[in-house]
Amino acid sequence: MGKRSYRRRRLRAWIGYFLFFLLGSLLTFGGYTYLTRGKPSLTETFSQKVFIADQTIQSQLYELGLSKKEILLQKSVSKREGDFIWEQSLLKIRIPSSLPFSLVEKSFNRSLSHLGKPFSIQSSRPSESLQVEVKVMGRTTHQITFLYAKPPEAKAGLQPKMAIVIDDLGGEGSVSHELLQENLPVTFSILPFSPKGKVLALEAHQKGREVILHLPMEPHGYPEIKPGKGALLYKMSEEELFRQLSKDIEAVPYIQGVSNHMGSQLMEDPEKIRIILSEVKRRRLFFLDSRTTPQTVGLETARSLGLKAGERDIFLDNSTEGKDVKWQLEQLIQISLSTGKAIGIGHPHPSTIQSLKEMIPRIREKGIQIVSLSDIMQ
Numbered sequence: 001m002g003k004r005s006y007r008r009r010r011l012r013a014w015i016g017y018f019l020f021f022l023l024g025s026l027l028t029f030g031g032y033t034y035l036t037r038g039k040p041s042l043t044e045t046f047s048q049k050v051f052i053a054d055q056t057i058q059s060q061l062y063e064l065g066l067s068k069k070e071i072l073l074q075k076s077v078s079k080r081e082g083d084f085i086w087e088q089s090l091l092k093i094r095i096p097s098s099l100p101f102s103l104v105e106k107s108f109n110r111s112l113s114h115l116g117k118p119f120s121i122q123s124s125r126p127s128e129s130l131q132v133e134v135k136v137m138g139r140t141t142h143q144i145t146f147l148y149a150k151p152p153e154a155k156a157g158l159q160p161k162m163a164i165v166i167d168d169l170g171g172e173g174s175v176s177h178e179l180l181q182e183n184l185p186v187t188f189s190i191l192p193f194s195p196k197g198k199v200l201a202l203e204a205h206q207k208g209r210e211v212i213l214h215l216p217m218e219p220h221g222y223p224e225i226k227p228g229k230g231a232l233l234y235k236m237s238e239e240e241l242f243r244q245l246s247k248d249i250e251a252v253p254y255i256q257g258v259s260n261h262m263g264s265q266l267m268e269d270p271e272k273i274r275i276i277l278s279e280v281k282r283r284r285l286f287f288l289d290s291r292t293t294p295q296t297v298g299l300e301t302a303r304s305l306g307l308k309a310g311e312r313d314i315f316l317d318n319s320t321e322g323k324d325v326k327w328q329l330e331q332l333i334q335i336s337l338s339t340g341k342a343i344g345i346g347h348p349h350p351s352t353i354q355s356l357k358e359m360i361p362r363i364r365e366k367g368i369q370i371v372s373l374s375d376i377m378q
Contacts, residue, residue, distance in 0.1 A: 201255070328344070
């Protein structure tokens with residue numbers, strides 16, 4: 001009886017070990033299968049990388065101020081490498097003579113190099129064009145050709161000019177104080193109803209600095225993205241737009257002009273912008289289009305009204321790293337030398353102000369005159 005009991009206990013133990021082993025094996029196999037199935041295929045990984053390249057290219061075109069209407073050709077062709085098939089994008093883009101090929105080339109090299117090893121870029125300059133080739137995981141996915149709308153004209157005998165605007169002022173104190181104390185030759189762009197806006201406008205005016213109203217307008221993504229107090233909204237009637245615009249203009253004394261703060265939604269609507277800019281003209285102000293959307297109709301509408309206007313060439317501090325701000329200022333220098341004038345927009349970041357202080361002597365050494373914004377409005 002004792003031996004039988006012992007054998008039964010051993011049998012139950014072995015059955016337990018076997019079941020435990022079987023369960024562990026099933027869990028291991030299931031986990032391996034799950035991980036294997038969850039791992040993206042080469043095609044999925046490649047597609048994800050191509051999407052990133054697409055977004056980066058679109059972002060660069062936006063930063064350079066190029067809209068869809070400048071795209072002369074956009075198509076895709078199928079490419080094959082063994083069993084691997086992908087689509088290659090072909091783009092031909094017209095750029096204004098004010099935009100040097102060197103700036104386009106540097107911008108694309110800089111943005112793509114930040115993406116890392118799976119991405120590479122090559123550029124060349126055949127006769128009167130710039131060709132940019134983007135590769136993802138060693139395969140060419142984008143071929144972009146840039147052409148001038150017409151050959152750039154030399155500005156002989158004219159001293160090139162540059163205007164630097166600092167946006168979003170009035171809500172802080174230290175950077176504005178530094179701008180005034182250092183006597184930096186910038187245009188003060190002040191938000192309406194900001195805590196220190198009126199005082200700052202007065203101090204800037206007393207020190208001979210030009211002041212403009214930085215007018216809040218509805219952006220895409222509103223109301224999650226808020227343009228701030230005093231914003232002109234897409235749903236407003238003509239009367240409501242006039243009434244709010246009047247309040248905004250009166251909120252900032254001594255202004256010579258108006259620029260848009262945000263406004264990617266509103267700046268795309270010709271009817272709304274005509275209403276707004278008609279009042280800006282009536283008040284004998286000028287308008288600066290900040291180009292917060294590639295589809296802006298700001299400058300076009302201003303020209304049709306006979307309103308003095310201009311548009312920014314470069315945002316100086318999308319990256320607030322000092323070296324990046326200086327690099328943007330170098331591009332602004334090239335635009336000014338190439339076309340005779342350039343407009344840069346920065347923001348009240350300490351790195352922006354420090355970079356300006358360091359770069360202003362270099363700008364002047366290049367023979368460029370730093371002027372008030374109104375001096376280069378047309």
